[in-house]
Amino acid sequence: MIPGYYFFRGRYALGHFLKSLNLPKDSQIAIQAFTCVAVVEGIALSGSKPIYIDILEKDVVMDPADLLKKLTARTKVVVVQHTFGRVADMNQISALCRERGLILIEDCCHTWSSKSGSKEVGSFGVASFYSFEWGKPVIAGIGGFLRLNDQSLGPALVKHLHAEVIEPPLFRRVQLELQYIAFRLFFRPKFYWKLRKLYHFLSKGRLITASYNPSGEESPESKWSMSKWARLRLKTFDKKLARLKTHSSALSQVYDHILGAFDLPRKADGVFAHRFPLFVKNKEELLKLASKKEIEIAGWYDSPIHPLKGSELNKVGYLEGSCPNAERASSTLISLPTHLTISKCEAEKIANFVKNYGN
Numbered sequence: 001m002i003p004g005y006y007f008f009r010g011r012y013a014l015g016h017f018l019k020s021l022n023l024p025k026d027s028q029i030a031i032q033a034f035t036c037v038a039v040v041e042g043i044a045l046s047g048s049k050p051i052y053i054d055i056l057e058k059d060v061v062m063d064p065a066d067l068l069k070k071l072t073a074r075t076k077v078v079v080v081q082h083t084f085g086r087v088a089d090m091n092q093i094s095a096l097c098r099e100r101g102l103i104l105i106e107d108c109c110h111t112w113s114s115k116s117g118s119k120e121v122g123s124f125g126v127a128s129f130y131s132f133e134w135g136k137p138v139i140a141g142i143g144g145f146l147r148l149n150d151q152s153l154g155p156a157l158v159k160h161l162h163a164e165v166i167e168p169p170l171f172r173r174v175q176l177e178l179q180y181i182a183f184r185l186f187f188r189p190k191f192y193w194k195l196r197k198l199y200h201f202l203s204k205g206r207l208i209t210a211s212y213n214p215s216g217e218e219s220p221e222s223k224w225s226m227s228k229w230a231r232l233r234l235k236t237f238d239k240k241l242a243r244l245k246t247h248s249s250a251l252s253q254v255y256d257h258i259l260g261a262f263d264l265p266r267k268a269d270g271v272f273a274h275r276f277p278l279f280v281k282n283k284e285e286l287l288k289l290a291s292k293k294e295i296e297i298a299g300w301y302d303s304p305i306h307p308l309k310g311s312e313l314n315k316v317g318y319l320e321g322s323c324p325n326a327e328r329a330s331s332t333l334i335s336l337p338t339h340l341t342i343s344k345c346e347a348e349k350i351a352n353f354v355k356n357y358g359n
Contacts, residue, residue, distance in 0.1 A: 005161055006226035008168060010109045010131030010144035011038040015045030015222060016165070017127050017146055018077065020157040021103065023048055027076040031107075032062040033304040033318065033326035035081055039107065040305060040316045043079075045222055050316065051075065052304070054323035059265045060084060060277055060333070063325070064092040077103045082121050084335060085111035085137070085248075085274035086265060090124045097125075105129070112137060112241055115270030126150040132230065134183060134199075137274050138240055140233040141180040143226030168224040177229060189337070189346050192296040248273045248338035251347045255336055258351035262358065275335035280358040283332055295353050296342070298335045306330075 007013040018029065029043045033052040043050050054066040060083040067078065078097055080088045097104040104125035112130065114121045122128035128147045132140035148154055168176075186195060252273040256264070263279035275298065280286055283299060290297040303309050304326045305318050313320060320327070336350055 004145050004147040005157070006231060007144040007146065007165065008221045008224040008226060009038070009133065009142060010107075010129050011042035012045065012222045012224075013129040013144040013146035014039065014042035014079070014105065014107070016160060017105070017129070017157065018043065018046030018048060020153065020160050021046075021077070022156075023076050024074075026074055028072060028074045030067060030070070030075055030078045030102075032081050032083075033323035034060060034083065034301050034329050035107075035304075036301065036306050037308055037316065039079065039081070045218060048077070052318055052323055052326075054325045055083075055329060056266075057325050058263055058279060059086070059325075060329065061086055061088040062093065064089050064096060066323075067093065068096060071100065071102075075100075075102065077105060079105045079107055080125070081107040081109075082111050082114055084277050085114050085272040086277070087114050087116045087121055087268060087271060090116040090119075090121070094124050109136060110274040111272045113245055114272040117270070122147060123149060126153060132226070132234070137244060137272070138234075138237060139180075139183070141176050141227065141230040143230045145226070164223055165225045166223060168221075168227055172224075173227045173229060176227060180230075188341055189296045190294050193291040193294060244340060245272060247340055250344065251336075251338045251342060252276050254344060254347045255351050258348065258355055262354075273338050276338055277333055277335045278354070278358075279329070279332045280334055280354070281332065282357075282359060283334060286334065286354070286358055289357055290353065293353065295350055296337050297350065297354070298337070300335070301330055301333075303330050 005013065007016065023046065025047055027048040028051045029048045030051050030053055031039050031043070032055055034055050040050055051070055051072070053070055054063050055061055056063045062080055078093065080090070080093055082088060094104060096102070106122050106125045106128035108122045108128045109131040111121060116124070126149055128149070130145040130147070132138055132143040132145070148157070255276045259278055265277055287297060287299045300306050303313070304323055305313055305316055308316060336354070
């Protein structure tokens, strides 16, 4: 593991780092639309406001031209998201940040090992943050990690961490351990839709720890570190990641071979495929049929700031119509699994299902 700081979630790693920068109260943080509200939660923790940048057409990463167009004098930070492990145009974005004196942070919650040229993502900005929650490349239960590339920012951050971040309460740690054990025992392709429904039901009743805070208020979790039990699981991190890279690459080749006629995001070397994204014309119908036939396909993100819709988007400062590519992607993009419980045979089954019923 790279030296860094552990938090209860990746969004709190972002939030605490932003707080440590002591930005002016009216500061703006540029993030891409077609993202999760968790990123917005991290920004809210710092007292700053998000501004939303569109993604490239028929892709899932930030559009540098739209970033340039939307920058204001109040914009202090750019958070670049490598969605599904696909790499944003770091050459353009890094150059723009240097030119404008902006702080660059990388959202690496979907990847640990994608590259831009010969350089690994996570090493371009002053800092990067990661997540170990359900649905992420490496799952340790719940946890987040902050990597610092600019060590001159370290002392202020360490002081802040020592003052505020503590071990989660024992009850929550036990709850998370039981949740993790259940995940490992039952997370299989044929159970995907059943577990998804059960997860949403239990999280609404707060019987398990959910990934989304519906209240919008600052959670006590923001003051917690990653559980020491979850951190212990990361001792096998390098071995897990090596296996996952090989496996995800093999499954991506299966999907690419069978689904090459579909609209796929641009190809790039050095991409770690956390999920395999593609565009379809009948997203909702396809997901319903996949649920019925027990085929693992994901529809996220199904809104520009997932899972918010309608008036909920206004509450986080998103103006409908401001990011048309992200809005189109929300209604047309699905993603296919590349995790270790999916065999090559299962991947072929999923791909042929999409080929037969997609569009």
